[in-house]
Amino acid sequence: MTAMVTKEQIAELKQNNLPGLHQLIQEKADSRELLFVLENLGYLPRGFDANVLVPFLKHPNDQVRLWTIKNLGKVTDPRFMKLLLESATADADSMVRREAVSSIGRMRTEKAIPYLTQLLNDSDPKIVLQAIRGLLVFRANLPVKEQLEKLAKHPNEMVQSVIRKEFFQNSNGHEAKEHHATSPRGLQNVVVQGDVREILKYVPDESIHLTFTSPPYYNARDYSIYESYNAYLDFLTQVFCEVHRITKEGRFLIVNTSPVIVPRVSRAHSSKRYPIPFDLHARLVQNGWEFIDDIIWLKPESSVKNRNAGFLQHRKPLGYKPNPTTEYLMVYRKQTDKLLDWNMRAYAWDTIQASRIQGEYETSNVWKIDPTFDRVHSAVFPLELCNRVIKFYSYKGDLVFDPFAGSGTLGKAARNLQRYFFLTEQEKKYVERMKQDLVEKDLFGNETRFSTLEQFAELASRAKPSR
Ligand SMILES: C[S@@+](CC[C@H](N)C(=O)[O-])C[C@H]1O[C@@H](n2cnc3c(N)ncnc32)[C@H](O)[C@@H]1O
Numbered sequence: 001m002t003a004m005v006t007k008e009q010i011a012e013l014k015q016n017n018l019p020g021l022h023q024l025i026q027e028k029a030d031s032r033e034l035l036f037v038l039e040n041l042g043y044l045p046r047g048f049d050a051n052v053l054v055p056f057l058k059h060p061n062d063q064v065r066l067w068t069i070k071n072l073g074k075v076t077d078p079r080f081m082k083l084l085l086e087s088a089t090a091d092a093d094s095m096v097r098r099e100a101v102s103s104i105g106r107m108r109t110e111k112a113i114p115y116l117t118q119l120l121n122d123s124d125p126k127i128v129l130q131a132i133r134g135l136l137v138f139r140a141n142l143p144v145k146e147q148l149e150k151l152a153k154h155p156n157e158m159v160q161s162v163i164r165k166e167f168f169q170n171s172n173g174h175e176a177k178e179h180h181a182t183s184p185r186g187l188q189n190v191v192v193q194g195d196v197r198e199i200l201k202y203v204p205d206e207s208i209h210l211t212f213t214s215p216p217y218y219n220a221r222d223y224s225i226y227e228s229y230n231a232y233l234d235f236l237t238q239v240f241c242e243v244h245r246i247t248k249e250g251r252f253l254i255v256n257t258s259p260v261i262v263p264r265v266s267r268a269h270s271s272k273r274y275p276i277p278f279d280l281h282a283r284l285v286q287n288g289w290e291f292i293d294d295i296i297w298l299k300p301e302s303s304v305k306n307r308n309a310g311f312l313q314h315r316k317p318l319g320y321k322p323n324p325t326t327e328y329l330m331v332y333r334k335q336t337d338k339l340l341d342w343n344m345r346a347y348a349w350d351t352i353q354a355s356r357i358q359g360e361y362e363t364s365n366v367w368k369i370d371p372t373f374d375r376v377h378s379a380v381f382p383l384e385l386c387n388r389v390i391k392f393y394s395y396k397g398d399l400v401f402d403p404f405a406g407s408g409t410l411g412k413a414a415r416n417l418q419r420y421f422f423l424t425e426q427e428k429k430y431v432e433r434m435k436q437d438l439v440e441k442d443l444f445g446n447e448t449r450f451s452t453l454e455q456f457a458e459l460a461s462r463a464k465p466s467r
Pocket residue numbers: 194195196197213214215216217223377379380381382403404405406407408409410424425426427430
């Protein structure tokens with residue numbers, strides 16, 4: 001048995017004995033050893049004959065083919081381009097195919113242009129993205145630029161986004177940044193009573209920094225009666241499309257929902273469970289909201305409705321009904337080509353310092369928070385839930401919005417955390433409750449303005465950016 005080759009031997013052969021290195025590569029029949037040599041070749045010295053690598057492009061082991069391609073990419077020799085193109089289009093392994101495109105791109109020679117252009121038609125979007133990366137080096141070349149610009153209509157969203165960012169970046173990006181940290185004065189610390197769909201007609205585009213809300217449940221409580229589940233989803237879609245319009249570029253929407261159960265009509269029927277977060281999700285992403293995260297709000301089992309009584313007795317499979325101890329906080333961002341860094345840079349240094357999250361914080365997506373029970377409203381946010389969302393997803397001085405404000409918990413948290421709030425709520429009794437909290441406990445701050453839809457329409461027409 002021959003001894004295993006070492007990194008030192010490879011380095012020594014590279015420096016002093018290239019024919020020996022060629023021989024070593026050609027003679028390695030064992031995949032594991034061959035792979036070791038290919039992985040440890042490092043830079044290729046002048047005089048290295050890359051032809052010794054070519055047979056391994058057809059090697060049965062995926063990793064051997066991948067590393068062969070990585071090494072061929074280092075040679076910057078257009079003679080290998082045709083072979084690489086063959087691997088890029090015909091190899092059975094998608095990682096090998098992508099590496100081949102990357103290797104062609106890395107050669108950074110104009111001779112690669114026709115090969116990379118051909119690969120723009122590949123069915124794997126990652127191949128297309130690699131080819132784009134290679135071609136962007138030659139963007140000054142008009143035909144290349146034109147080819148790339150056509151991809152703005154490519155079916156894949158990542159391809160579209162790269163092309164939009166590279167070629168169609170908003171030329172007034174600077175202006176947008178200047179106003180990013182401000183909000184209209186007419187919306188700051190304002191509570192409007194009415195149907196959110198009517199109210200939002202008077203709110204200017206790009207006014208809000210963050211929306212956190214818990215929409216009415218589908219036919220589960222007296223304030224939420226809809227003709228059908230579809231009509232309910234249409235209603236929410238309409239509201240969140242408007243929220244999208246009034247949200248600033250790249251900022252967040254966080255929706256708290258959970259599947260709801262509509263009880264059975266009689267013993268002869270079964271109850272029905274509606275997967276609201278999942279159905280709503282599809283509609284949100286179709287309407288310009290980019291999915292970012294799903295956070296689970298976990299409640300103690302003792303605080304939720306017990307669905308186990310029947311099963312506990314009969315123990316018959318199929319009749320199992322787990323107690324629902326979780327709700328979702330689905331996190332979305334208003335779609336943009338700009339990175340989060342662009343949003344962060346819109347703030348002054350002292351605002352960033354003052355908004356930093358201090359000390360311990362929840363690092364996982366499971367937030368254990370006890371629910372809050374309220375004598376007036378049947379489904380209020382716990383203050384802690386609002387505190388976390390506001391701290392993680394907004395800066396001090398931002399304007400946060402709850403279209404379905406209920407008892408206005410988000411407003412109370414916003415005020416404590418030095419953010420402005422804008423709340424809309426349909427039910428008079430809940431708005432009255434907010435007024436009472438203001439007068440009796442000063443929970444919202446004296447500067448809070450309550451208005452009807454008509455008064456708000458008048459106020460909003462006079463709104464101007466501030467701060
Ligand atoms: C789940 S509750 C929100 C509770 C709130 N998160 C809190 O902490 O009190 C949903 C609220 O949406 C309100 N609502 C329902 N339809 C509305 C509409 N079209 N416009 C404004 N508010 C509406 C309901 O009256 C209810 O108070």
